Amino acid sequence: MRSEGGTFDERQVQAGDHDGATGSLGRGGAGRVGRREFLAAGGTAATLAVAGCIGGGDGGSLTVSTWSGANEEVFRETIKPMYEERTGNDLEVVGSWTNILGQLRQSPSDDPPFDLTVGSSRDHYLGAQDELWEPIRYENVPNAETIKPAVQSNLDSDLGVPVAYGVMGYAYDADAVDFELESWRDLIAEDVDLDFALPGAYFFNAVIMSAIAADEAPMAEEMYDEDQRDAIFDTLSEMPVAKFYEGAEDMWTSMSGGIADAGQYFYAYSRRRDENDSELNVGFHVPDRTLGYVDHYQVARGSSNRQQAEEFIDFLLDEEVQTAYAEAFNLGMANENADHPEATREEVPIENDELDEGIVFKQYSRVAEVAPDLDERFKEFQNQF
Amino acid sequence: MSDADAVGEGRPSRPALPSLPAVTRTRLLLAPLVLFDLLAFVVPMGYLLRVSLSERSTRQALVRGTWSVDGYRFLLESSLLRRVFVFTVLFAVVATLLAVGLGTAYAYAAWQASGAVRTVLLAGIVMSMFTTLVVKLFAALVVFSPNGVVNDALVASGLVGTPLRLINNEIGLVIGQLYVVLPYTVLSVYSVLTSLDEHLVEAANDLGATPARAAREVVLPHAVPGMAVGGVIAFAWSAGAFAAPALLGSKSELTVAVEVQNRLTSFEYPVAAALSVVLTTVVLAVLAAGLYGLRRRGGGHDV
Helix, strand or coil, X not given: CHHHHCCHHHHHHHHHHHHHXXXXXXXXXXXXXXXXXXXXXXXXXXXXXXXXXXXXXXXXXXXXXXXCCHHHHHXXXXXXXXXXXXXXXXXXXXXXXXXXXXXXXXCCCCCCCCCEEEECHHHXXXXXXXXXXXXXXXXXXXXXXXXXXXXXXXXXXCCCEEEEEEEEEEEEECCCCCCCCCCHHHXXXXXXXXXXXXXXXXXXXXXXXXXXXXXXXXXXXXXXXXXXXXXXXXXXXXXXXXXXXCCHHHHHHHHHHCCCCEEEEEHHHHHHHXXXXXXXXXXXXXXXXXXXXXXXXXXXXXXXXXXXXXXXXXXXXXXXXXXXXXXXXXXXXXXXXXXXXXXXXXXXXXXXXXXHHHEEECCHHHHCCCHHHXXXXXXXXXXXX | CCHHHHHHCXXXXXXXXXXXXXXXXXXXXXXXXXXXXXXXXXXXXXXXXXHHCCXXXXXXXXXXXXXXXXXXXXXXXXXXXXXXXXXXXHHHHHHHHHHHHHHHHHHHHHHHCCHHHHHHHHHHHHHHHHCCHHHHHHHXXXXXXXXXXXXXXXXXXXXXXXXXXXCCXXXXXXXXXXXXXXXHHHHHHHXXXXXXXXXXXXXXXXXXXXXXXXXXHHHHHHHHHHHHHHHHHHHXXXXXXXXXXXXXXXXXXXXXXXXXXXXXXXXXXXXXXXXXXXXXHHHHHHHHHHHHHHHHHCCHHHC
């Protein structure tokens, strides 16, 4: 399989040479082989030979773990066919959400359940502590040079590569809410009549949003400054929170059941939900300055397909693939040359300077030491809300 | 061919198995069960206990090979976890009392009924047990939500002006938990009532007891073992309640099981394990106290 398919870059080379090489050989017929045909055939053979040598891994199937649900669907419907067509390799897509690290920890050190995986900044950090990631060999990821600096700088390690990013906005019941929040600070305005839902499983999203709304320090720096954290929770207590939800279904059910009429949620996933659900008249909006997250891909420790996994990351960062990914899902892409659809450009900062000014990316490594305290305080807050 | 035939034909018979002492035979028969219990319960609980005695760390979910009581110390120091424990026990007691009370009334009604009515009452309970827990609770979510059929009916009938908050609070939590445990209490009590000689009730009535007094003084004492079993089941389920609080409660109604899940997703394995160990101990202690009380009352042999 591997020798037939070769690496992605090699497949690109082959695709580019395809017409000339094959056409010439075809036209030449049996018996007569000219110098150009000979060289072309030699080039193709050399390409295939090199493909077999530097392909890495066992040349078979590559297993990628990505966020279950909408992102997994996009991988199956868009990324997988592109990858398999270009490389001839098989791609197995598995979905996971909260148990990525658990699956890896429980697996034998030389037989992980997947070759590479997406991860949040927290997954990345905790996985790095447990030595669950293989260092990325950037010579196998040349497209990494195209990553926007604002996205690249989110991860201060060489154990993962950013591929896409998203922003948190809010989804609302358009039949019940007829205004838009220009900023998260609008949530604490007196005349805002809203039953708002916030994610309650972990402190990060609600606390950063509240830090942005508190606006005591630039780019939500309050979260990293112990003296300023009171302001975050004071602001949070002023918000019209009707529900702390546990997961996506909990939030949508709260909205359809009348418990909440708006809720903080991932912009891309909200759009996807709206496309697939006609029961609830969903509106969504991203306030001017908001929080964001980066989807990094890490190679699982002990993967026998390490090189193939790195090449897959390179494939994910390819301009054409990034554009297709952006078309299928309303995420921002890491590659600065990728095109984004209008619906994404309207709500998600795309250019690097827009990212610097408009998005506060979550960086778990900066709060790792105090994360248990922050989470404890957030839980206390929810319990007594 | 029997051994007798073999002897008759001059062939040597099979040597007789040595007769094992009764105690040994019993032990051998019990061995598979003990092994199963060891593998299915003791080993996992032992591992849970071991994890609960590991060091806490902000860097890793579990620091293997370490020994510490940090997890238990944290339980004592955290005001949130203390509140969660107190709330869980109170909630379990309330849910148990309601389940036993409603279950006894329902079982009595089913026992008194006859023909199709009895069949319908019992089928309703059995069908409920056949329905997946999450499906049942999602149904409750839809039925009792502000936009649900109960509120629609209440508002339409003019009984209330605006929809009542029946979920995302304590009311929702208790309703959800009753969905879960009520069938068990009904069937526990009903099974005991079926062994009651109805002539005893008739005799009480003949001797001048009102139906209410006959139920209180004849039926109810007979139903106590069933109520106890139902209560034990309801308490154990409610103390470990996860689905109902997660789906129908709010963050103000955190139970220990939900908090264990929270701690696991926060990668605080020692705290999650310590919570689980303490909860298991509390439930076992309450059950032991209940059984002890029943034995002292003289009903233990029925349980």
